[in-house]
Amino acid sequence: MPTILPSRPNMVASLARGERPRLGTAKLRQIGKPLMRRRDILTLLGAAALWPRGAFAQSPAKTARVGLLSAVAPISDNSPNGMALIRGLAQHGYELGRNLAFERRGAEGHLDRLPGLVEELVASKVDVVVTAGYPAALASNRATKLPIVMYGGGDPVGTGLVESLARPGGNLTGISDVSAEVTPKRMELLKQVAPQLRRVAMLWNLKDLGMTLRYRASEAGARALGISVQPLGVNEPDDFDQAFGAMIRDMPDAILMVTDSLTNLNRKRVFEFAAAHRLPAIYEFEFLVRDGGLMSYGPDQEESFERVAALAARILNGAKPAELPFEQPTRFRFALNLRTAKSLGLAVPPSLLALADEVVE
Secondary structure (H helix, E strand, O other), rough: OOOOOHHHHHHHHHHHHHOOOOOOOOOOOOOEEEOOOOOHHHHHHHHHHOOOOOOOOOOOOOEEEEEEOOOOOOOOOOOHHHHHHHHHOOOOOOOOOOOEEEOOOOOOOHHHHHHHHHHHHHHOOOEEEEEEEEHHHHHHHHHHHOOOEEEOOOOOOOOOOOOOOOOOOEEEEEEEOHHHHHHHHHHHHHHHHHOOOOOOEEEOOOOHHHHHHHHHHHHHHHOOOEEEEEEEEEOOOOOHHHHHHHHHHHOOOOOEEEOOOOHHHHHHHHHHHHHHOOEEEEEOOOOHHHHHOEEEEEOOHHHHHHHHHHHHHHHHHHOHHHHHOOEOOEEEEEEEEHHHHHHHOOOOOOOHHHHHOOOEO
């Protein structure tokens, strides 16, 4: 019987390891044609010498541990943001369940729990922390020197979390805020359903510095368009009744809600008030439109979380947050709820409908 040569891929692998091919002691007998000629072996030897170093190396055995911290519910795998994060990390070689593990924590709206949750993440030996919202980013930044990637935390320079967008310094980077840039577009969209828009009420969480700065940027943008602003800052759930009372006494033409854990947890009350008084309202993110809000215009959250994932992957690969510039959203989405528009008695122009990236019917 002839000696069978190893298959070519196996031979190349053995040559790359510096081993000589084991051809056996018996001579090859020709059966029709030789199984492999001397010229073929020499060709493979040359190919192995030129093969890039590490071409046969296996993936690192170490599992990357990523902490996820939110002021509300923990970020789940099947949520839009969670799926975008998993997809983004996979694009950079980190696959959940193979070489990636998540440690999830959420304060469920109780911000006083955040420091303890950060301690839990540190104790679980995560390699990087991904935070959603300013309070989560602040608590993490105060409690640990672990690398942090922030999303949804407002203006990181204005809040003092970083020195500059270009060179953050410290241990934190992420996606920055663009409220000043998008407010004119939000006002323009509101005017499509409320042509007489002269005054807009703005709801935001007074205790959240990141959201206060977002409100100020939105206020400046509205005033630049000649639209006056009714400021309605809230500190706790009971304050929403006071805000609603202020609007009843001096009714605005529309509402803009700045989204954070407090306003998000009370969003249904805002929807109900707007419906009861037939007020058009615009929100920052499309999930609020799916829940019953009239319209939203803001950064594409899925794209933003994919970019958060890319920053986290760079850190896992050895990059330092201090040297990773903050990024800004580049893709924005407009969502419109036609059911809500109908209940408010609003006529939606075809031109507005044509602009929508998502329509809830």
